[in-house]
């Protein structure tokens with residue numbers, strides 16, 4: 001094949017699937033770029049979900065999504081060991097509220113055993129009440145699956161992305177792919193050319209991990225073989241006061257379209273109830289609704305009667321990307337070099353590490369040579385969490401850098417040094433700072449820290465305050481008194497651009513010589 | 515005007531350490547010095563002392579404390595000058611992280627790092643914070659452009675930016691009313707103020723001066739039931755509510771706006787009181803305090819909005835002097851034992867502060883009514899004292915002065931505070 005100047009792999013979409021793949025690829029001598037539409041990675045459904053790493057028992061192994069659930073669960077343990085994000089294996093209880101649900105439990109248990117999920121046990125009412133005294137008295141039986149876990153999905157995505165970047169991956173944000181050139185008749189085996197509003201990139205392989213929009217991206221590549229519809233899920237977080245109400249994830253028996261409303265002890269110790277599963281025509285519809293809340297609470301109260309709508313402190317919704325096949329759409333396509341990672345509905349978070357491993361095999365089968373780097377660094381450099389340190393450690397940090405003694409968020413005790421670090425790691429928006437550091441997540445919901453975060457973002461990114469946004473796009477926070485705020489011109493010439501406008505890999509990156 | 519002063523050297527031990535340098539903290543510092551405390555440290559996490567007053571650039575302060583109407587920053591300035599004259603150590607840009615019950619105060623500041631000082635007594639004067647969207651659960655999108663009125667006030671008055679161009683205000687608390695006027699003066703269109711209750715929750719003078727005078731409509735018994743806009747707020751849905759405050763969705767309508775300011779109440783910022791182990795009053799959200807404003811943790815006093823949300827800074831200053839006096843007395847060994855005659859909120863009374871009083875010294879008892887009484891009202895302290903006032907509304911705090919002579923014949927341990935319509939017979943005189 002010889003030397004080529006195209007990027008080896010361009011991943012479209014910086015959700016959990018895209019960044020996990022990028023990180024796995026970063027262990028090889030490859031030039032990898034992730035193109036993300038939003039202002040930051042992980043702002044899609046990967047940040048708006050239940051955060052459950054499923055036990056492995058739920059999916060039918062005859063489907064792709066079912067087959068990747070258990071290996072995905074195992075993959076998360078590895079990721080956790082490498083990167084050390086918040087992950088707790090709290091286990092799950094699949095409960096039956098009536099006799100006619102017992103067969104379902106039996107089926108799922110048998111399925112789990114076939115898949116090799118360890119530790120499955122049937123619990124009698126007495127055992128259930130001892131372990132989870134707040135569960136409804138109506139619960140007559142339960143299946144205990146200790147392998148289920150909870151993560152902070154956003155923290156995980158960020159640490160995975162950080163680590164990929166540390167190992168040489170380029171992540172370009174605010175770069176929606178809007179077109180893919182048709183194959184060049186003169187060079188049918190040549191690279192694919194992707195276009196964003198400001199850039200054009202050549203890639204030997206393209207992985208389509210564009211979430212809800214993966215069908216459109218596949219159409220751009222001329223292989224629109226599937227469509228994706230949205231299935232919205234609303235989630236409700238309850239007051240910290242209720243921490244400990246349940247200590248494992250509580251599943252009702254599933255229905256045909258969903259796993260039902262779950263009661264989840266999140267990694268942060270809050271109780272989350274949800275999600276709903278509602279088809280939506282609008283893929284960006286992340287509204288919460290009174291009907292959704294009513295449905296969630298009615299269902300949640302059947303499992304845990306003490307749960308009440310009055311205890312809601314935050315709510316959000318995410319939209320699952322559901323392919324018309326109702327399964328993951330994973331693998332090579334008729335377009336040479338174009339590979340799908342589409343239709344990643346639930347349990348996509350769980351399956352992500354297994355999806356990434358699978359895609360690497362696909363890429364290899366398609367001709368990508370994988371030469372391991374000797375200096376791959378799988379471990380993450382952790383951001384400091386000042387609030388959880390001992391007084392001595394805090395004092396030591398502050399003596400070294402006074403910005404560790406400069407308060408920014410008073411509810412969660414976040415210092416200026418931590419905000420600056422988050423920005424240096426790629427936070428570009430208020431939400432980006434908030435989800436990385438927790439600044440603004442506390443009781444006062446940003447009343448105290450918003451202005452300071454705005455100032456730091458503006459200063460470090462060289463933007464006017466009026467150009468800083470909540471989460472990119474038109475989500476500005478403040479405007480000028482004169483009302484004459486002009487948006488900065490984002491179309492500055494990108495480096496490494498050829499006369500044809502197509503960006504090439506950075507010179508000196510050795511392509512894998514076949 | 516810059517209300518900052520670096521302490522020459524942070525001492526390792528103070529007679530009194532005061533957390534928060536708003537009107538409460540500053541007055542407490544003066545009270546402690548007056549009572550003979552030699553070393554007093556006043557700490558505030560902002561770069562300037564003054565608390566919420568700094569962003570209140572409107573007039574309306576000082577009528578009681580200085581007999582003239584001045585702005586918030588001017589009010590703060592006057593107190594701050596006295597604080598400096600009194601040789602109080604001031605640490606701004608300093609955050610009190612923790613108060614241990616033994617009096618060890620942990621703080622952080624870029625100028626001193628993370629460190630601790632020992633205090634003979636502590637006064638908590640952390641003020642209040644605003645209730646947020648999470649507290650009232652409005653369904654819909656989560657765009658930018660939804661913020662509390664107090665944050666908007668800071669952005670406009672201190673930082674020089676506007677929160678948007680077309681605003682709706684939810685809640686008729688004072689901050690919302692004042693911000694409605696401020697925004698209009700800044701050229702922002704204010705579509706209206708919406709209030710869930712059937713009466714405004716801010717001061718009458720603010721309704722008149724901030725809304726009526728600027729033709730800003732006030733929609734009572736109406737609330738926001740939906741928030742729309744993917745990136746930036748585009749629209750809210752509002753609906754009238756029935757007698758049980760349930761929205762009547764059939765009568766809902768949409769209002770275009772890019773900004774929604776929430777003025778839905780303040781809550782005492784009493785985390786430190788809670789962590790130090792002080793008993794809390796669910797009615798105020800602040801700590802339970804004695805007649806000297808001491809919490810149930812010996813040596814830890816509290817005053818101002820952290821105890822109960824005040825409407826006037828002048829009241830805060832008065833109350834905080836009492837706290838500073840108590841803290842100073844304790845630290846200098848001059849403290850007299852207190853009695854604990856409990857004050858209970860009775861008819862139409864939402865809460866009472868302080869929670870206990872002594873019969874051997876004068877007290878000012880503050881409380882708020884639950885429902886407005888638009889006519890002569892009797893404020894009654896069991897059968898030992900009563901005072902007639904023209905009217906009462908929940909927005910305006912009411913005070914009763916209790917002199918020792920009133921309690922001379924009283925030997926019980928509980929007094930009840932009522933606010934009831936005055937029947938014109940026996941209740942004529944105003945004995946205070």
Ligand SMILES: Cc1cc2nc3c(=O)[nH]c(=O)nc-3n(C[C@H](O)[C@H](O)[C@H](O)COP(=O)(O)OP(=O)(O)OC[C@H]3O[C@@H](n4cnc5c(N)ncnc54)[C@H](O)[C@@H]3O)c2cc1C
Pocket residue numbers: 012013014015016017018035036037038041042043044045046047048049050051052053054175176177178209210211212213214217231232233234235275317318319320344345346347348349350351
């Ligand atoms: C309510 C809810 C709860 C869930 N709970 C769980 C759970 O508990 N456990 C679990 O395992 N799974 C759960 N899921 C599913 C899981 O969240 C998803 O399967 C997973 O996050 C999908 O990741 P992704 O990377 O494919 O998608 P995304 O995170 O959406 O990433 C796709 C990215 O592509 C970008 N993009 C789109 N178009 C373009 C373009 N043209 N150019 C460039 N970039 C583009 C998007 O901006 C986005 O960032 C839940 C889902 C929902 C909705």
Ligand SMILES: Cc1cc2nc3c(=O)[nH]c(=O)nc-3n(C[C@H](O)[C@H](O)[C@H](O)COP(=O)(O)OP(=O)(O)OC[C@H]3O[C@@H](n4cnc5c(N)ncnc54)[C@H](O)[C@@H]3O)c2cc1C
Pocket residue numbers: 533534535536537538539557558559560564565566567570573574575576608609610611639640641642664667688689692783817818819820823824825826827828830
């Ligand atoms: C918009 C608005 C309009 C008002 N208008 C009027 C008016 O017209 N007339 C009038 O008389 N009153 C008015 N008030 C009321 C008056 O301003 C308040 O009652 C008064 O400021 C409360 O004083 P405080 O000292 O208790 O709290 P604050 O003024 O809030 O001060 C508390 C201080 O404590 C600091 N702090 C908190 N925690 C810590 C910590 N851990 N470490 C260090 N520092 C800490 C804070 O930074 C703050 O500076 C108004 C209030 C508002 C919000």
